Amino acid sequence: MYRADTTADEAAEITAFRRAEKKYKLYYEQSSKKFYRKKKPKQVDLSEVLDFNSILNSHNQNDELPPGIAAVRCGFDDRPVFRLETRPGFYFIPGALSVEEQCKWIRESLRSFPQPPNRTNHNAIYGPVGDLFVAAKEGKVLLEEEGSNGDGQKWRFCEEGVAKLRSKGNACKSVSGTALLRKLRWSTLGLQFDWSKRNYNVSLPHNKIPDALCELAQKLAAPAMPKGEEFHPEAAIVNYFGLGDTLGGHLDDMELDWSKPIVSMSLGCKAIFLLGGKSRDDPPLAMFLRSGDVVLMAGEARECFHGVPRIFIDEENAEIDSLETHFSEESHLLDYVRTSRININIRQVF
Ligand SMILES: O=C(O)CCC(=O)C(=O)O
Numbered sequence: 125m126y127r128a129d130t131t132a133d134e135a136a137e138i139t140a141f142r143r144a145e146k147k148y149k150l151y152y153e154q155s156s157k158k159f160y161r162k163k164k165p166k167q168v169d170l171s172e173v174l175d176f177n178s179i180l181n182s183h184n185q186n187d188e189l190p191p192g193i194a195a196v197r198c199g200f201d202d203r204p205v206f207r208l209e210t211r212p213g214f215y216f217i218p219g220a221l222s223v224e225e226q227c228k229w230i231r232e233s234l235r236s237f238p239q240p241p242n243r244t245n246h247n248a249i250y251g252p253v254g255d256l257f258v259a260a261k262e263g264k265v266l267l268e269e270e271g272s273n274g275d276g277q278k279w280r281f282c283e284e285g286v287a288k289l290r291s292k293g294n295a296c297k298s299v300s301g302t303a304l305l306r307k308l309r310w311s312t313l314g315l316q317f318d319w320s321k322r323n324y325n326v327s328l329p330h331n332k333i334p335d336a337l338c339e340l341a342q343k344l345a346a347p348a349m350p351k352g353e354e355f356h357p358e359a360a361i362v363n364y365f366g367l368g369d370t371l372g373g374h375l376d377d378m379e380l381d382w383s384k385p386i387v388s389m390s391l392g393c394k395a396i397f398l399l400g401g402k403s404r405d406d407p408p409l410a411m412f413l414r415s416g417d418v419v420l421m422a423g424e425a426r427e428c429f430h431g432v433p434r435i436f437i438d439e440e441n442a443e444i445d446s447l448e449t450h451f452s453e454e455s456h457l458l459d460y461v462r463t464s465r466i467n468i469n470i471r472q473v474f
C-alpha cells in the first residue's frame with residue numbers, strides 16, 4: 125500500500141528507499157473539526173520494523189534468532205552484537221551504553237559539543253555562538269549589535285530586558301536562546317565537516333575529539349575493526365532531532381578508509397533507522413534505534429544508503445523513562461530530552 129499522498133504513478137517512479145521514508149515519516153490526520161487544535165499523528169504500521177531489543181531478550185532466553193540475523197561475541201562486555209547476513213559490515217549493539225553514559229553524552233552534546241571552535245548549523249547565520257544551552261536556560265536573547273571595535277555587526281547573548289530596550293525603536297534583530305536550542309540541528313567535533321562541499325575542511329580551527337569519547341568509540345568499534353588495526357577517531361557529527369525532523373537517505377563516503385567503521389550512538393527518543401543497499405532502488409530494512417543503542421557501519425555497509433525518517437516523542441513510543449528519572453531535577457535537560465533525539469557518529473577520516 126502506498127500512502128494517500130502518493131499516487132500509483134508517482135509511487136512507481138520514486139525509489140524503494142524514498143517509498144520507505146514516506147511510509148514511516150510523521151504525517152498528521154486531516155482534522156474534520158475546524159477548530160480542533162491538537163494535531164493527531166497518523167497511525168503507521170510498525171510490524172515490519174526490526175526490533176533488536178526484543179531479539180536480544182529472546183536470544184538471552186536461548187530462543188532462535190530470526191532468519192538472516194547472527195550474533196557475535198567479541199569481548200564487548202560480553203554483550204551480544206548482532207549482524208545482518210545481507211549487509212556485511214553492519215553491526216547493531218542494543219543497549220551498549222548505560223543510562224549514566226547516555227546522560228553524560230546528552231549533557232555534553234548540549235553543553236560542550238556546540239561550543240566554538242566546533243561549528244553548528246547556526247554558524248552560517250550568526251557566526252560562532254557560545255554557551256547556547258546556558259543562554260537558553262537563563263532565558264537570554266541573541267541580539268545583533270555593533271561590534272565593539274567597529275568591526276561590523278555581531279551577535280551576542282544578553283538579558284531579555286536588555287534586548288527589549290536595545291531593539292526598541294531601531295530595527296535590531298534578535299532571537300531567543302530557547303528558539304536557537306530548538307533549531308540546533310548539528311554540531312561537528314574534531315576535523316570540521318563542511319556541509320556545503322560535503323567534505324572535511326582541515327584548514328578550519330578545531331579541537332581534538334575529547335579523550336573520553338575517543339576511548340568509548342574505540343571500545344565500541346572493536347566488533348567491526350579489521351584484525352590488528354586500531355580505530356583513530358578524528359571527526360564526529362552530532363545530529364539533533366526534534367519532532368518531525370528526519371535525516372534523508374545518504375552515504376557517508378568522504379572518509380578515506382571504508383574498512384574502518386562509523387560508530388553511531390543513539391540518545392533520547394526512539395527512532396526508526398532505514399538501512400538500504402548500494403542503490404536507492406534496494407528496499408531498505410527498517411529498525412528501531414533506542415537511547416543507548418550503537419550501530420557500526422564498516423566495509424560493504426559503508427556503501428549502503430541509510431537515514432532516519434522518524435523519531436517518536438509520545439510517552440508510549442519514546443522509551444526514555446530511565447532518562448526522565450535521571451534528569452528529573454534538571455528541568456531544562458528533561459524538557460529537551462522529552463522531545464528530542466541526539467545521534468553522535470564518530471569517524472576516522474584518514
Ligand atoms: O541519526 C542516525 O542514527 C544516523 C546519522 C547518520 O547517518 C549520519 O550523521 O551520517
Ligand SMILES: [Fe+2]
Binds near residue numbers: 374375376430
Ligand atoms: Fe550517515
